[in-house]
Amino acid sequence: MGAPAKTSPTPAKRPAGAGLLAAELRVAVMRTSRRLRAEAASRDISPGQYSVLAGILNGPLTVGELAEREQIQAPSMTRIVNGLETAGYVTRGDNPQDRRQVLVHVTEAGTAVLQRARSRRTQWLAKRVAALTPEERATLHEAARILQEMSAT
Amino acid sequence: MGAPAKTSPTPAKRPAGAGLLAAELRVAVMRTSRRLRAEAASRDISPGQYSVLAGILNGPLTVGELAEREQIQAPSMTRIVNGLETAGYVTRGDNPQDRRQVLVHVTEAGTAVLQRARSRRTQWLAKRVAALTPEERATLHEAARILQEMSAT
DNA sequence: TATTGTTATACTCTATAACTATA
DNA sequence: TATAGTTATAGAGTATAACAATA
Structure with a gap:
């Protein structure tokens, strides 16, 4: 199983296994990228x-x-x-x-x-980011760093 | 400007303002999506x-x-x-x-x-996800949820 | 001979506009 | 007249292969 996630900001959710997490992350990233491209186009x-x-x-x-x-x-x-x-x-x-x-x-x-x-x-994204809680923003900030490192490999 | 970000879980990094966070998130998402597409192609x-x-x-x-x-x-x-x-x-x-x-x-x-x-x-992604710490996986799991909700708007 | 960058060409994914059929 | 889906066409972004200039 996954880790205990002792200090998770959302106690209700446990970290999924690497495969499941990768799958959901992939969908999220691909969908967001499509949206970003569409919103920022032209x-x-x-x-x-x-x-x-x-x-x-x-x-x-x-x-x-x-x-x-x-x-x-x-x-x-x-x-x-x-x-x-x-x-x-x-x-x-x-x-x-x-x-x-x-x-x-x-x-x-x-x-x-x-x-x-x-x-x-970043207007489209910033508008949505601004509507998030400080905890969610911190999560995305950290996620951005992780994604960058993973993509650099 | 953005929120004061009083209770950041990552002490070294403060949550950036909505604009800065959106900018870094956008780069991370676009780069990862390009990588995903390339790795999964054909x-x-x-x-x-x-x-x-x-x-x-x-x-x-x-x-x-x-x-x-x-x-x-x-x-x-x-x-x-x-x-x-x-x-x-x-x-x-x-x-x-x-x-x-x-x-x-x-x-x-x-x-x-x-x-x-x-x-x-998800092989490419799962391999990298498996190399992360449990905390990082939890962060990405939560980030995927947030990105999904933002993209659904 | 190997490397850097360009050109030529093609493929994938997306969009808008026009069209067909149903409601 | 409005809606669901398709077809036609075009644009953006990517890739591989072949080529030119330089090392």
Whole structure:
């Protein structure tokens, strides 16, 4: 069986076995992602573009590094960067130390659009998060950290 | 701004404001969903097909009901049902009380493939879930419930 | 010869609009 | 006239394979 869950915030629920938990988590994540995509669609920038801009805010990264971070293949990242470059949100620069690489830099317009998008993008989610109890928010905060770590594996 | 977050269960981390939490949650969910899709791809059935089969295990539903449950439009559900019907996993039946409606029934093959898929589909996730602490599993269990409720809104 | 990035191409999933049949 | 479902078409995002430039 699962763990005793001694200090669970919801005493009525026991932790399910790994298989059952994975199944319910998978449904929850897939459904939420579909909802997020639908709600955020056609405003500002795409989810992929958003992540890329956020990733290079603190300094340029190569196309390969970005692809690895986003867990997608290089050609897909090339397309995302193309879109951002056309929109004027990033520029491509050479790396003098390895001229095969392409460093993606964020522009001022890119920084601005990211900040605007940050508030709009999460509007749907933020509205629902705000309706939660502090305990539920803490749970989601911790869950986000766990999911990030699991996905990074 | 967000709530003061007075009784956080994770002392080192305070619950972020609704906007920040929504932002980090969004990234975590989108990244995990991309990972899930990639890991589960081309085995058994698609995520959408999986959810549909699971939904009609306890009795047939109409195409419209399924579309609403999955938060997608009717034509998208028609395509998913087409795929399942071609594969022999569901059958379409009339509703005698309203002949505009189409009731989607699961077949024996559909039930079997769902049970097989259930264990395979969540394999990637279950492996990582099993490596977590009981407390982390409890957190994800609760988070799944919260995400489900938020997505249902 | 190996690696980085791009181009070419195709597949999956989604959506909106137009259509058919039933109510 | 309104509703349930399908068909037609298009768009977004992803992938693999082949190619160019550089190491």
